[in-house]
Amino acid sequence: MRVLVVEDDEDLAVAVPAALRTAALAVDVAGTIAAADEALWVNSYDCVVFDRTLPDGDSALYVHHRRKEGWAVPVLFLTARDTLTDRVEGFEHGGDDYLIKPFAVAELIARVLSLCRRAGTGRPPVLRYADVELDTGRREVRRAGVLLTLTAKEFSVLEYLMVRPEHAVSRTDLIEHCWDENADPRANVVDVTIKRLRSKLRGPELIQAVRGRGYRLTSEGSAG
Amino acid sequence: MRVLVVEDDEDLAVAVPAALRTAALAVDVAGTIAAADEALWVNSYDCVVFDRTLPDGDSALYVHHRRKEGWAVPVLFLTARDTLTDRVEGFEHGGDDYLIKPFAVAELIARVLSLCRRAGTGRPPVLRYADVELDTGRREVRRAGVLLTLTAKEFSVLEYLMVRPEHAVSRTDLIEHCWDENADPRANVVDVTIKRLRSKLRGPELIQAVRGRGYRLTSEGSAG
């Protein structure tokens, strides 16, 4: 799950990403609408956290604009308390949720995770494939009932694969969704992470390499 | 357990928090409804002690207002004797308890602890996990039957963990519930308190660090 935070206040621009990263989300930061626009065209995000008021304008107007083009990524607006009446306006512009400043960090994390989940159109909190269960809420993975200890990255990659069972997922896709923008797409971080995942997912091979196209989950031998 | 005391009388604004702190509660203080509102948005409390009459209005009206938005934190109203008839009114506004001034300190502590417990929806007075018993009423902890001498902070942290066995609890959550607003979330107070707890909870490791996500109680390991 990858999130873009658009915030110009220096304190918040540090605190908010830090908080979200504790929830195993990959976070990028932008300070202006222009920078956010750039990032949104280059990368794909599962959720965007927008401060309402930014140096180069009202983010709600930007979102409104993009929505009319069919852009559908869920948005959480951070609204100052004294612009409370803007709440409704925020929604009319296609924002999916709002939070009034100041807000509790725990609340923010909960909302963002909720929006990410919603983006997956009602994805169940527990993903299953073959004898693997992945609990997105507790961040736990079990194979054949045995609890595994995965690192944040490993969990993130496995989650992404399990949402798309049997589908080949490219390294580029994985880099874009499980790493932040500092990741080098040419490096073989993905390969290494897959290798580590495999060695923890003891038992019949689950993650199959699809030559030239990435990786996919599979429960049977290399047919096709 | 963290409590907000909203009191404008200078003497009470010192005495009440002092009393509650002796019961291992983290206490914040506000002098007005406005300040209380601010604090309630920023932090999360397990209970709020409201003086009925405050410089900027009747706190019961404020509580009534918040209740309509679904706010559910238990409230204890401090009411002057000559406004005794307001009692009922206080309850109608969603207050869970009241105390008539002047009151006995012991009574206040008992009521607040009771309300905190109620917040945990019928949480039993004695928490158990593995061979540890934590008596929330007596403020006593035993491991394998042996009474331990914990400080207020240590008790508070252990209690918070024991209410959520096996669940990873973030440092932020702990800071928000066991410390007051003066705590620096970046500091490693939590780590140090956990360390002190561990050294007092001799025996098999109970408190497990979950890298990047905090701490959790556990009685068994997990496969790798």
Added chain:
DNA sequence: TCGACGATGACATTTCGATGACACGAGAGG
């Protein structure tokens, strides 16, 4: 058979938790 791509082990770097030492203030007792 050759070449591209994936697998893998070794190693470097970064991040994060653990820990000991110390600072500071409140309160008890002389």
Added chain:
DNA sequence: CCTCTCGTGTCATCGAAATGTCATCGTCGA
């Protein structure tokens, strides 16, 4: 008023785990 003790918080440092980089090897398929 001084001093001692205890609770609590801060800091610097250590070390382990997570993550990333690199070199090399193996293998699949044209």
